[in-house]
Amino acid sequence: MSILTRLTRQYSHTATLFTRRLSSAASKLHDRYTFKPPSSLSSEPQNPNATPTKPNKKKPKPKYRPPSSLDRTGRRPVRSDLPFDFRFSYTESSSKVRPIGLREPKYSPFGPGRVDRNWTGVCAPAVDPKVEDLEGGEDPKLEGKRKEKREMIQGKPLTGAERKALVLQCERSKTKRQINIGRDGLTHNMLNDIHNHWKFAEAVRIKCMGVPTIDMKNICTQLEDKTFGKVISRHGGTLVLYRGRNYNPKKRPVIPLMLWKPHEPVYPRLVKTTIDGLSIEETKEMRKKGLAVPVLIKLAKNGYYASLVPMVRDAFLSCELVRIDCQGLERSDYKKIGCKLRDLVPCILVTFEKEQIVVWRGKDYKPPMDRWIHKDRESFDDDNDLYSGEEEQSEHDSST
Numbered sequence: 001m002s003i004l005t006r007l008t009r010q011y012s013h014t015a016t017l018f019t020r021r022l023s024s025a026a027s028k029l030h031d032r033y034t035f036k037p038p039s040s041l042s043s044e045p046q047n048p049n050a051t052p053t054k055p056n057k058k059k060p061k062p063k064y065r066p067p068s069s070l071d072r073t074g075r076r077p078v079r080s081d082l083p084f085d086f087r088f089s090y091t092e093s094s095s096k097v098r099p100i101g102l103r104e105p106k107y108s109p110f111g112p113g114r115v116d117r118n119w120t121g122v123c124a125p126a127v128d129p130k131v132e133d134l135e136g137g138e139d140p141k142l143e144g145k146r147k148e149k150r151e152m153i154q155g156k157p158l159t160g161a162e163r164k165a166l167v168l169q170c171e172r173s174k175t176k177r178q179i180n181i182g183r184d185g186l187t188h189n190m191l192n193d194i195h196n197h198w199k200f201a202e203a204v205r206i207k208c209m210g211v212p213t214i215d216m217k218n219i220c221t222q223l224e225d226k227t228f229g230k231v232i233s234r235h236g237g238t239l240v241l242y243r244g245r246n247y248n249p250k251k252r253p254v255i256p257l258m259l260w261k262p263h264e265p266v267y268p269r270l271v272k273t274t275i276d277g278l279s280i281e282e283t284k285e286m287r288k289k290g291l292a293v294p295v296l297i298k299l300a301k302n303g304y305y306a307s308l309v310p311m312v313r314d315a316f317l318s319c320e321l322v323r324i325d326c327q328g329l330e331r332s333d334y335k336k337i338g339c340k341l342r343d344l345v346p347c348i349l350v351t352f353e354k355e356q357i358v359v360w361r362g363k364d365y366k367p368p369m370d371r372w373i374h375k376d377r378e379s380f381d382d383d384n385d386l387y388s389g390e391e392e393q394s395e396h397d398s399s400t
Helices: 002-033 140-154 160-169 188-197 211-227 280-290 308-315 331-344
Strands: 178-181 203-208 230-235 238-242 295-298 321-325 348-351 356-360
Touching: 140 211, 160 203, 160 230, 160 238, 178 188, 188 203, 188 211, 203 211, 211 230, 211 238, 211 308, 211 331, 280 321, 280 348, 280 356, 295 308, 308 321, 308 331, 331 348, 331 356
Parallel strands: 178 203, 295 321
Antiparallel strands: 203 238, 230 238, 321 356, 348 356
């Protein structure tokens, strides 16, 4: 114990002497090499009596707030001079069919206060009708205005060589730009997409699939009527839409966009409880018989249905009932198909049970006078040249 105490005292005495020597050496070095910075570089204020100034603090940036359809902040509603009624779909809706009610209040799909047109629940008419009127009847003068504007933009008709050159530029091997038209048909927001494509090219390729392809003539008519362009080629469901000689991208029309899809109004039932002219027992027997007849055609999902109307018309020459297999399709899709067949063939809808469309030709059936000619390729030249730039086979869904 005494040896340990003696060693501890000796070690502490040595450490004290070493520390004193270091402190004396540091004080001599500090006196010899000390440096006092000038007043301009010193952190202390030059005037000791002056009060120190506070550093300038930048105002914090406001937090990012995403745009809202309800926040208008004093903006004026968008005004569009387009001479037609704004609808969600121009090919799948008609101003002639009157709904019997609405599924929701009359909220505008453009957003509150964004467009200077009132939403009637069906469309936003160019001439505001009464709110209670759900027909959405179009002003007859608007059709003449659209025709005049289209003729002014189109200018001199294209020659055959010019048309072929534009169609070649829209081939898949040359460009990937394409607009797809699906089950909703030609929608309002697609008009803006078409004009965006026309910024970079004189023509745009459009691919049509599904329900709207039953009436390709209606698609071409609505495209030309609403965009003021011209369809210069059609091969199956593929179209080429030309913008016109006098088209100016900087003076493109103002097209307000729909922020959401409006709910469809309530329309009368397509299939009635009893078919007109038949009793309840006869109607039940006809539905049972219709589900047992051989299938005319099986429709593929998102297929090309342009040959369906002439096939049903030809089938009615030998059979009064026709069944179309729609397995795999959405219920809303084959209901739209049945509605188009009712108007175009024409025929009577019998049932939609078991994903089948059964139609009846009626008691006093007479073949329609107008001939429905189905062409995979259609000429738009004066010399009836059947040239088409798209060398793809049309996708037929004719598998039974």
